[in-house]
Amino acid sequence: xxxxxxxxxxxxxxxxxxxxxxxxxxxxxxxxxxxxxxxxxxxxxxxxxxxxxxxxxxxxxxxxxxxxxxxxxxxxxxxxxxxxxxxxxxxxxxxxxxxxxxxxxxxxxxxxxxxxxxxxxxxxxxxxxxxxxxxxxxxxxxxxxxxxxxxxxxxxx
Numbered sequence: 001x002x003x004x005x006x007x008x009x010x011x012x013x014x015x016x017x018x019x020x021x022x023x024x025x026x027x028x029x030x031x032x033x034x035x036x037x038x039x040x041x042x043x044x045x046x047x048x049x050x051x052x053x054x055x056x057x058x059x060x061x062x063x064x065x066x067x068x069x070x071x072x073x074x075x076x077x078x079x080x081x082x083x084x085x086x087x088x089x090x091x092x093x094x095x096x097x098x099x100x101x102x103x104x105x106x107x108x109x110x111x112x113x114x115x116x117x118x119x120x121x122x123x124x125x126x127x128x129x130x131x132x133x134x135x136x137x138x139x140x141x142x143x144x145x146x147x148x149x150x151x152x153x154x155x156x157x
Contacts, residue, residue, distance in 0.1 A: 003034050003035060003036055003040075003042050003081050003085060004033075004035045004083045004084065004152060005035065005036040005037075006024060006027070006035055006036070006037050006038075006082065006083065006084045006086070007037075007038050007040060007074075007078055007079060007081045007082040007084065007085045007086070007106075008018040008020035008021050008024065008037075008038075008039040008040075008074075008086050008088075008111065008141075009040050009041065009042060009074055009085060009086065009087045009088065009092055010039075010041055010042075010087070010088040010089075010092055010095055010123075010125070011041055011042055011045075011088075011092060011095075012043055012045045012046045012071065012084070012127075013039055013040050013041030013046055013053075013071040013072060013073070013093070014031045014041070014046045014049060014050070014051045014052045014055065014071055014138065015051070015052050015055050015125065015126055015127050015134075015140050016088045016123050016125060016126070016137055017039035017040065017041065017088065017139065018039050018051040018055055018059075018066050018069045018136055019051075019055050019059060019066075019134075019137055019141050020039065020086070020111060020141040020144070020145065021037050021038065021039040021066075021069070021101070022059045022064045022066050022090070023038065023062075023063075023138065023141045023144075023145035024037055024141075024145040024148060024149070025037050025064070026062070026064060026145070026147040027142070027146045027148075027149045028093065028145075028152075029148050031053055031149045031153055032067070032135065033149055033152060034106065035152070038072075038082075038111050039069070039074075040072050040073060040074040040078065041071055041072070041073055041074065042073070042074050042092055042095035042096060043095075044072070044073045045071075046071035046073075047071050047072055047073055047140075048070050048071060048115070049070065049071045050067060050069065050070065050071075051066050051067070051071075052123075052127070054126070054130075054131065055126075055134060057134070057135040058135060058137070058138050059138075061138075062138065062142075064070060064143045070136075071080065073097050074095075074096065076099055076101040076104075076115060077101070078099075078104075078106070079099075079100055079103075079104025079106045079108075080103070080104045080106075081103055082106045083106060083107065084106060084107050084108075084148075085106045085107070085108045086108075086110065086111040086114070086144075086148075087108070087109075087110050088122065088123040088125070089110070089122035089123060089124075090110070090122060092107075093108075093109075094109055095141075096108060097104065109122055110122070111140075111141065111144045111148075112144055112148040113141065113145055114148045114151060115147040116145050116147070117122060117133070118143075120146075122139060123141060123144075124136065124137065124140075124142045126132070
């Protein structure tokens with residue numbers, strides 16, 4: 001089986017998608033799943049910037065260092081390069097669809113759709129809040145990461 005490639009997408013690529021990338025890397029590693037993972041933003045606000053310090057701090061609380069991650073913008077080639085592209089909210093999904101060239105191989109859906117019973121739920125943007133918002137984001141992306149790993153492992157069997 002070829003290595004699956006997963007891309008997590010939010011607006012600026014400094015809060016939710018880097019946390020989703022970190023949570024998924026951890027869950028995939030713990031499951032022994034060999035994957036390539038990245039994150040991107042639909043906007044170009046934070047290209048080449050580090051994740052938000054509060055995201056770095058939240059990941060650190062879970063033993064993960066994301067300080068080397070750098071923001072990048074979603075591009076049409078991503079739809080051919082990745083097997084899975086997961087947006088954080090409906091606005092992201094709309095923005096993702098405007099970049100989608102329509103000939104890619106990627107399965108595109110909202111991240112929480114991977115969690116049974118959470119379909120259609122958005123991962124709230126923690127940007128305007130404090131630590132509690134970033135903890136809630138971690139809880140969501142971590143739950144979804146585990147669900148996605150379970151789905152990918154089931155698909156392998």
